[in-house]
Amino acid sequence: MSEPKRIAVTGAAGQICYSMLFRIANGDIYGPNQPVSLQLLEITPALGLLEAVKMELDDCAFPLLHEVICTDDPKVALKDVDAALFVGAKPRGPGMERKDLISDNGKIFSALGQTLNEVGNPDCKVVVVGNPANTNAYILKANAPKMNPRNITALTRLDHNRAISQLAEKTDSRIGDIKKMVIWGNHSTTQVPDITWASVAGKSAPDLVDTAWAHDTFIPTVAKRGAAVIDARGSSSAASAANGVVDHMASWVQGTPDGDWVSMAVPSDGSYGIEEGLIYSFPVTCKNGDYTIISDLEVSDAIREKMLASQTELNEERETVKDLLS
Numbered sequence: 632m633s634e635p636k637r638i639a640v641t642g643a644a645g646q647i648c649y650s651m652l653f654r655i656a657n658g659d660i661y662g663p664n665q666p667v668s669l670q671l672l673e674i675t676p677a678l679g680l681l682e683a684v685k686m687e688l689d690d691c692a693f694p695l696l697h698e699v700i701c702t703d704d705p706k707v708a709l710k711d712v713d714a715a716l717f718v719g720a721k722p723r724g725p726g727m728e729r730k731d732l733i734s735d736n737g738k739i740f741s742a743l744g745q746t747l748n749e750v751g752n753p754d755c756k757v758v759v760v761g762n763p764a765n766t767n768a769y770i771l772k773a774n775a776p777k778m779n780p781r782n783i784t785a786l787t788r789l790d791h792n793r794a795i796s797q798l799a800e801k802t803d804s805r806i807g808d809i810k811k812m813v814i815w816g817n818h819s820t821t822q823v824p825d826i827t828w829a830s831v832a833g834k835s836a837p838d839l840v841d842t843a844w845a846h847d848t849f850i851p852t853v854a855k856r857g858a859a860v861i862d863a864r865g866s867s868s869a870a871s872a873a874n875g876v877v878d879h880m881a882s883w884v885q886g887t888p889d890g891d892w893v894s895m896a897v898p899s900d901g902s903y904g905i906e907e908g909l910i911y912s913f914p915v916t917c918k919n920g921d922y923t924i925i926s927d928l929e930v931s932d933a934i935r936e937k938m939l940a941s942q943t944e945l946n947e948e949r950e951t952v953k954d955l956l957s
């Protein structure tokens with residue numbers, strides 16, 4: 632077997648990680664033949680709980696799990712990792728928008744960006760989950776100039792999966808029959824779930840549903856699903872978020888299947904007129920551990936208007952954290 636891949640996870644004693652770590656240790660990101668080591672970061676008061684998580688990881692006797700390090704020192708957690716999953720941050724409660732978390736959570740990402748810059752492997756693959764995820768990823772990127780900026784990404788795969796699920800239900804079809812879903816923009820209520828290129832068992836999705844449903848029901852349902860989960864369970868999505876992170880990383884590392892793509896928030900390359908460097912969700916294909924933005928889709932005027940509104944929101948969020956962009 633090959634050398635273990637080292638994966639840093641922050642907020643490792645929190646809700647999302649309680650679902651996610653066991654999936655990673657089972658090989659769900661790097662596949663069934665690749666050992667992994669976990670470098671788990673928590674704040675000092677949560678170290679006891681983190682030790683309990685480690686006990687349960689040990690008790691699963693995962694054949695692929697090589698080592699588990701628990702620490703409150705970011706330099707230890709982020710050193711030489713192949714992947715870093717930045718989950719640790721405050722979640723929102725009922726009635727809040729994700730961007731209301733910026734003032735508390737932004738500081739976490741400037742500090743961790745600086746540490747990653749100091750001790751990280753420059754080609755490490757990063758996904759930011761803590762909200763507001765796109766802007767936190769932007770802060771982290773700005774504070775980590777030695778890192779490969781292409782590899783600083785944020786999670787919109789949960790939104791992508793939510794969109795697939797809604798379309799499957801509407802068309803009474805199977806999840807596996809749905810291809811080419813798109814989430815554009817920010818992981819917020821301005822995101823743009825888009826079925827324009829989606830297919831259902833080979834048939835064009837826009838031919839199967841009416842335009843009014845796609846615009847007036849599908850888009851807001853997906854965009855507001857996080858708040859609906861908070862209202863239903865009293866705290867934010869955890870198992871589905873964990874699954875989204877595993878899917879995001881597994882696609883990036885292992886590739887996307889022919890004839891399909893996934894949504895990832897990545898630094899814009901200027902495609903679709905979105906400002907270069909902004910962390911924006913695009914459809915991408917993945918191959919050989921890298922991703923490619925699908926840059927040649929013809930976007931309708933209605934979708935384009937929404938895409939620009941999401942860009943405007945990201946610009947506004949960035950303005951509020953300008954002091955953290957060293």
Ligand code: NAD
Nearest residue numbers: 642644645646647673719720721722760761762764786872
């Ligand atoms: P949680 O409160 O259960 O866990 C967060 C953990 O992070 C806690 O254990 C806390 O001690 C730890 N933490 C706080 N500051 C830290 C720091 N500086 N370094 C290391 N650890 C730190 O929250 P959760 O439900 O796991 O959610 C975590 C974040 O993920 C929230 O911001 C939430 O809004 C976000 N989220 C994002 C998505 C997405 O799709 N992008 C989905 C769900 C949740």
Ligand code: LMR
Nearest residue numbers: 723729762857858867868
């Ligand atoms: C989600 O989409 O479920 C998460 O971002 C949590 C939230 O605050 O909505």
